Amino acid sequence: MMPRHFLKLSDLSADEARSVIARASELKAQATDLSYRPFVGKTLAMIFTKNSTRTRVSFEAGMARYGGHALFLSAGVTQIGRDEPISDTAKVLSRMCSAIMIRNDSQADQEELAANSRVPVVNGLSDTHHPCQLLADMQTWFEHRGDPRGKTAAWIGDGNNNVCHSFIEAAVLFGFTLKIASPDGYLPDPAIVEAAGSSVQLVDDAATAASAADLIVTDTWTSMGQEAEQQKRLAAFAGYQVDRALMDKGASDAIFLHCLPAHRGEEVTAEVIDGPQSVVFDEAENRLWAQMALLEFLLSQ
Ligand code: CP
Ligand code: NVA
Numbered sequence: 673m674m675p676r677h678f679l680k681l682s683d684l685s686a687d688e689a690r691s692v693i694a695r696a697s698e699l700k701a702q703a704t705d706l707s708y709r710p711f712v713g714k715t716l717a718m719i720f721t722k723n724s725t726r727t728r729v730s731f732e733a734g735m736a737r738y739g740g741h742a743l744f745l746s747a748g749v750t751q752i753g754r755d756e757p758i759s760d761t762a763k764v765l766s767r768m769c770s771a772i773m774i775r776n777d778s779q780a781d782q783e784e785l786a787a788n789s790r791v792p793v794v795n796g797l798s799d800t801h802h803p804c805q806l807l808a809d810m811q812t813w814f815e816h817r818g819d820p821r822g823k824t825a826a827w828i829g830d831g832n833n834n835v836c837h838s839f840i841e842a843a844v845l846f847g848f849t850l851k852i853a854s855p856d857g858y859l860p861d862p863a864i865v866e867a868a869g870s871s872v873q874l875v876d877d878a879a880t881a882a883s884a885a886d887l888i889v890t891d892t893w894t895s896m897g898q899e900a901e902q903q904k905r906l907a908a909f910a911g912y913q914v915d916r917a918l919m920d921k922g923a924s925d926a927i928f929l930h931c932l933p934a935h936r937g938e939e940v941t942a943e944v945i946d947g948p949q950s951v952v953f954d955e956a957e958n959r960l961w962a963q964m965a966l967l968e969f970l971l972s973q
């Protein structure tokens with residue numbers, strides 16, 4: 673049987689996504705119970721060609737907690753960095769491991785890895801999607817404010833961004849409206865926007881997006897791999913900082929999300945990210961619970 677992969681959030685149905693989130697909160701509520709060990713004998717291969725703190729640690733700590741093992745495979749110390757075909761890597765890893773997580777640039781390479789793998793492949797970030805982040809983000813929204821269905825979120829800043837693209841898919845799956853404010857030249861992928869239909873609105877400015885929003889979210893203006901464009905980007909995103917005044921345009925109980933790492937004074941002020949509406953460290957913690965619920969789901973298919 674073909675394994676289930678998780679390369680985009682929309683690889684899950686709405687019911688499946690909701691049930692993974694609910695399970696994530698259940699696992700979190702039972703955090704003190706160390707006797708539950710569903711991953712004994714299971715190994716997760718983790719391929720990283722880009723930096724990571726949260727993604728690596730959440731998968732590795734989660735596998736240890738639940739009785740399994742995680743292998744950190746960076747390009748620099750494996751044959752992946754010496755041009756071994758990704759299809760061969762997939763065939764080899766999937767004969768030895770129970771699942772593969774990959775963080776790299778290319779969604780197409782992830783698809784090739786998945787097409788050649790006997791075991792589930794999980795996207796730990798590509799240039800175009802970051803679906804694991806959105807499982808944690810939706811869990812965090814549920815935990816703080818209940819079901820996102822019918823609510824409104826505002827994405828401020830870089831729309832042509834992996835987290836934003838997965839947020840767009842989340843709007844469809846979880847039934848909320850996402851208003852996106854991005855400068856010209858930094859709009860999300862039109863195909864992803866089009867697939868989301870009326871769940872997504874591109875608006876002219878940050879204040880319009882934030883107006884009455886239940887959740888306000890942003891990400892770095894310079895993603896990994898874009899470092900050479902940093903000065904140009906700082907100029908392009910002036911006017912898209914999430915500050916106190918912008919948060920005040922949202923609903924009075926709006927929460928603030930950021931996948932981290934954050935750049936205080938650029939996409940968000942310290943006052944906001946370290947302030948009372950920010951739930952970014954719950955969001956970071958939820959990476960562990962959401963991904964363990966995801967692996968439990970994928971390995972049970
Ligand atoms: N949010 C996130 O994916 O963080 P890392 O880059 O530290 O894994
Ligand atoms: N958009 C960011 C997310 C980091 C978790 C990046 O790709 O660098």
